[in-house]
Amino acid sequence: MKKLLLSTALLATTAMPGFAQDYTPDPNAQDGGMITVTYKDDVATLDPAIGYDWQNWSMIKSLFDGLMDYVPGTTELRPGLAERYEISEDGTVFTFTLRGGVTFHNGREMTADDVKFSLDRVTNPETQSPGAGFFASIAGYDGMATGETDTLTGVEVVDPKTVKITLSRPDATFLHVMALNFASIVPEEAVAEHGTDFGKHPVGTGAFKLGDWTIGQRLVFEKNADYWRDGVPYLDGVTFEVGQEPIVALLRLQQGEVDVPGDGIPPAKFQEVMGDPAQAARVVEGGQLHTGYITLNVGIAPLDQLPVREAINMAINKERITQIINGRAVPATQPLPPSMPGYTEDYAGYAFEVETAKANLEEAGLGDGFSTELYVMNTDPNPRIAQAIQQDLKAIGIDVEIRSLAQANVIEAGGAGEAPMIWSGGMAWIADFPDPSNFYGPILGCAGAGEGGWNWSKFCDESIDALAIEADSMTDPGAPERLEMWSEVYTKVMEQAPWVPVFNEQRYTMKSERMGGDDALYVDPVSIPVNYDYVYVTE
Amino acid sequence: MAGYLFRRLIQTALILLGVSFITFVLLYVLPADPVRQIAGRSATAQTVENIRAQLGLDQPMLVQYGRYLGGLVQGDMGRSYLQKTEVATLIAARLPASLLLMAGGIACELLIGLSFGVIAAVYRGRLLDQGLMVTSFVAVSAPQFVIGLLLLYVFAVQLGWFPIGGYGTFAHLVLPAVTLGIMGSGWYSRMMRSSMVEVLRQDYIRTARAKGLGRARVLIRHAIPNAILPIIAMIGIDIGIFMGGMVVVESVFGWPGIGQLAWQAIQRVDIPIIMGVTMVSATAIVLGNLIADLITPLIDPRIKLR
Numbered sequence: 108m109k110k111l112l113l114s115t116a117l118l119a120t121t122a123m124p125g126f127a128q129d130y131t132p133d134p135n136a137q138d139g140g141m142i143t144v145t146y147k148d149d150v151a152t153l154d155p156a157i158g159y160d161w162q163n164w165s166m167i168k169s170l171f172d173g174l175m176d177y178v179p180g181t182t183e184l185r186p187g188l189a190e191r192y193e194i195s196e197d198g199t200v201f202t203f204t205l206r207g208g209v210t211f212h213n214g215r216e217m218t219a220d221d222v223k224f225s226l227d228r229v230t231n232p233e234t235q236s237p238g239a240g241f242f243a244s245i246a247g248y249d250g251m252a253t254g255e256t257d258t259l260t261g262v263e264v265v266d267p268k269t270v271k272i273t274l275s276r277p278d279a280t281f282l283h284v285m286a287l288n289f290a291s292i293v294p295e296e297a298v299a300e301h302g303t304d305f306g307k308h309p310v311g312t313g314a315f316k317l318g319d320w321t322i323g324q325r326l327v328f329e330k331n332a333d334y335w336r337d338g339v340p341y342l343d344g345v346t347f348e349v350g351q352e353p354i355v356a357l358l359r360l361q362q363g364e365v366d367v368p369g370d371g372i373p374p375a376k377f378q379e380v381m382g383d384p385a386q387a388a389r390v391v392e393g394g395q396l397h398t399g400y401i402t403l404n405v406g407i408a409p410l411d412q413l414p415v416r417e418a419i420n421m422a423i424n425k426e427r428i429t430q431i432i433n434g435r436a437v438p439a440t441q442p443l444p445p446s447m448p449g450y451t452e453d454y455a456g457y458a459f460e461v462e463t464a465k466a467n468l469e470e471a472g473l474g475d476g477f478s479t480e481l482y483v484m485n486t487d488p489n490p491r492i493a494q495a496i497q498q499d500l501k502a503i504g505i506d507v508e509i510r511s512l513a514q515a516n517v518i519e520a521g522g523a524g525e526a527p528m529i530w531s532g533g534m535a536w537i538a539d540f541p542d543p544s545n546f547y548g549p550i551l552g553c554a555g556a557g558e559g560g561w562n563w564s565k566f567c568d569e570s571i572d573a574l575a576i577e578a579d580s581m582t583d584p585g586a587p588e589r590l591e592m593w594s595e596v597y598t599k600v601m602e603q604a605p606w607v608p609v610f611n612e613q614r615y616t617m618k619s620e621r622m623g624g625d626d627a628l629y630v631d632p633v634s635i636p637v638n639y640d641y642v643y644v645t646e
Numbered sequence: 647m648a649g650y651l652f653r654r655l656i657q658t659a660l661i662l663l664g665v666s667f668i669t670f671v672l673l674y675v676l677p678a679d680p681v682r683q684i685a686g687r688s689a690t691a692q693t694v695e696n697i698r699a700q701l702g703l704d705q706p707m708l709v710q711y712g713r714y715l716g717g718l719v720q721g722d723m724g725r726s727y728l729q730k731t732e733v734a735t736l737i738a739a740r741l742p743a744s745l746l747l748m749a750g751g752i753a754c755e756l757l758i759g760l761s762f763g764v765i766a767a768v769y770r771g772r773l774l775d776q777g778l779m780v781t782s783f784v785a786v787s788a789p790q791f792v793i794g795l796l797l798l799y800v801f802a803v804q805l806g807w808f809p810i811g812g813y814g815t816f817a818h819l820v821l822p823a824v825t826l827g828i829m830g831s832g833w834y835s836r837m838m839r840s841s842m843v844e845v846l847r848q849d850y851i852r853t854a855r856a857k858g859l860g861r862a863r864v865l866i867r868h869a870i871p872n873a874i875l876p877i878i879a880m881i882g883i884d885i886g887i888f889m890g891g892m893v894v895v896e897s898v899f900g901w902p903g904i905g906q907l908a909w910q911a912i913q914r915v916d917i918p919i920i921m922g923v924t925m926v927s928a929t930a931i932v933l934g935n936l937i938a939d940l941i942t943p944l945i946d947p948r949i950k951l952r
Contacts (some may be wrong), residue, residue: 129934147897148910149907149910151728151729152728152729152731153727154729154730157728157730159686230697232693232697232698232700235684235685235697236686237685237686237687237688237689238686238688239689239693240686240688240689240690240693241688243690252690252692252693252696252697253692303725303730303731304730304731306729306730306731307731320903321739322736322739322740322902322904323734323736323739323740323743323903323906323907324813324902348812348900350896350897350900350901350902350906351811351900352897352898352900354795355795355798355810355811355898355899357800357901358799358803358810359810359811361803362668362803362810364810479922511911513678513912513913514679514913515676515679515683515913515914515915516676516677518678518682518683519677519678519679519682520677522679522682539809548688549687549688550687558691559679559682559691559693560696561687561688
């Protein structure tokens with residue numbers, strides 16, 4: 108946690124002129140070896156414009172690169188395929204100078220034209236990229252979104268090594284956006300060859316290339332011997348086996364057949380693993396940029412009354428809910444997780460005070476309580492958490508009916524504004540990039556409050572929106588004034604209590620005995636869940 | 647016979663048409679929007695509408711169904727919304743594994759179920775009979791997830807006789823097939839037992855015994871072939887039950903079948919995959935029943951197909 112905060116401070120001082128502090132190579136690292144990683148869900152695609160799942164996020168990171176990147180195991184930006192960049196005085200023009208001698212897996216050298224092609228492709232509606240919206244600040248994005256143009260006017264190839272990107276407004280998060288998987292550089296000829304099947308035949312510049320893919324069974328990544336970063340990757344390759352229950356993956360890990368269970372330690376086995384010193388020693392814990400919350404729909408009576416929303420905030424026993432998940436979380440006070448820049452350290456949130464909560468309901472004329480509904484995703488442990496919430500609210504006279512549904516149905520009800528309350532578990536917000544703005548726009552801002560949006564509270568306060576826009580119009584993402592403004596945004600949000608922030612989940616995973624490398628690589632906050640490029644085997 | 651087959655095939659086509667329509671309607675009225683799943687959480691209303699139009703999901707339901715059916719009769723099951731790959735490719739990659747597991751499961755359930763049933767009938771009323779029947783009752787009731795994990799833990803992890811999940815060799819098939827077989831065997835042992843008890847009372851059995859035939863010969867030549875008839879029809883129905891049970895077994899054993907594909911598609915409202923798997927499964931069930939009906943007269947010449 109401390110390390111992350113420190114790195115943010117570093118980011119603030121170094122990101123502007125051009126060079127983030129780079130990674131120090133691990134002196135103990137050894138070359139060679141294959142590892143086996145398992146996932147429960149199949150890999151839908153390895154197309155960086157499309158992939159947005161737990162299992163394919165870090166796979167795509169290892170196959171592709173973007174202009175920007177992060178120092179492994181941290182949230183600190185560093186240049187990727189761009190050797191350096193310059194930002195204009197007003198923060199709207201970014202000039203990237205590309206590295207020389209970078210080749211795609213097909214052997215061709217990467218140039219500025221590929222950058223242009225890749226950004227045009229991800230923002231083209233035909234591509235159906237779930238990440239297209241991240242590029243909205245690039246000039247010409249609106250024309251792309253409406254289909255009027257087929258190229259981003261704001262992206263200009265100056266020469267084969269230089270790309271100039273003009274924004275329609277200053278965007279403090281732009282360098283983070285350029286580090287997202289969606290901003291990966293892809294070669295036009297490979298996309299043209301495979302069309303919509305590019306996701307099954309990925310070609311990038313990354314540390315690994317796709318060797319073999321047996322659909323529904325396994326994917327084999329092979330080391331890219333020509334990788335442009337010196338010394339990495341250490342591994343000769345990674346075998347991903349899909350369709351494996353986490354509990355079976357753990358058994359196989361114990362037998363030495365698996366090196367990393369990609370889905371972590373199954374909740375049912377958590378205490379058993381932690382109780383065995385030999386196994387507990389190989390457990391890796393890490394924070395993640397995640398908050399679990401209850402949305403309170405401000406458009407549905409009586410949740411439209413602030414005292415009622417405050418009462419619900421005060422009635423929830425967050426400590427007990429973290430116990431339900433074996434203490435694998437810390438109680439939350441605000442929307443941002445503690446490791447996110449802009450987190451308000453001295454904000455205590457709503458205390459757990461049942462009597463005050465009751466008094467609040469009295470004040471709202473609801474001393475006799477009322478009935479409402481709580482929507483929840485139907486996979487463990489979410490229904491159990493919903494029951495705890497139900498009991499807590501019962502104590503202040505609120506009768507809660509639990510609607511336990513499949514994820515897609517909960518999302519639909521939330522988007523339509525039909526759900527009075529939703530427990531976010533299983534669908535919760537894990538940040539796309541380590542910046543406070545990422546927790547606002549779609550889930551608390553007016554933009555997401557419309558029909559179908561992800562702002563399930565339907566909370567929309569234009570003065571807070573204005574503050575958020577102002578904060579993001581600054582050029583330096585780590586500027587103290589900017590983080591101060593974001594802190595104010597979330598404090599103001601909490602004054603109106605559209606959410607009950609419940610907990611920030613910690614991530615627990617395991618590795619086999621032979622795995623080496625910094626623990627942070629196994630709970631990488633950006634290359635989720637594992638940074639395959641920098642881990643190694645010790646035998 | 648040819649006329650019968652022709653009528654049955656027409657029937658089959660009509661059933662599949664009905665299945666496709668009902669599934670399509672159910673998915674259409676489902677309160678979950680596939681476009682939201684594609685567009686992601688940061689998408690604007692504009693993006694969502696773009697995608698909806700591209701996929702033709704802004705059209706009336708009957709138009710959408712017509713288009714789907716039009717593709718289907720030409721062998722085009724469309725492309726997955728989220729994977730972007732052709733559904734036919736995804737199913738083709740997984741179907742062999744599913745069929746293999748199903749065959750293994752049926753073999754196991756028949757082996758376990760029929761032998762239990764025959765033994766129980768022969769020793770009916772005695773302790774062995776009661777023991778076997780209680781066992782089969784437990785087998786029917788126990789969740790597959792539990793049986794699967796138990797077998798995996800004992801025979802793969804502890805004893806090391808079989809691999810811990812996966813796909814590829816005969817050894818990989820044994821535990822998942824036995825898990826599936828245990829579930830089905832309960833029904834078969836009860837069916838077989840009552841069918842055998844019935845047959846053993848018949849005059850021709852007494853005649854056979856009176857001719858001086860040995861007990862084993864009477865059972866194998868006369869009793870079992872007659873008792874097995876009602877069981878064959880069940881196998882056809884079983885294929886449908888297996889399609890459901892396979893989702894669980896595939897996931898415990900990491901078996902790359904279409905059950906897992908369907909399960910993930912349902913979570914994400916990937917309609918082309920859900921439709922594709924449903925149609926393939928329905929075809930398997932209908933064909934399974936047809937084959938069961940065609941086999942019956944081969945075993946019992948008294949039955950004629952008209």
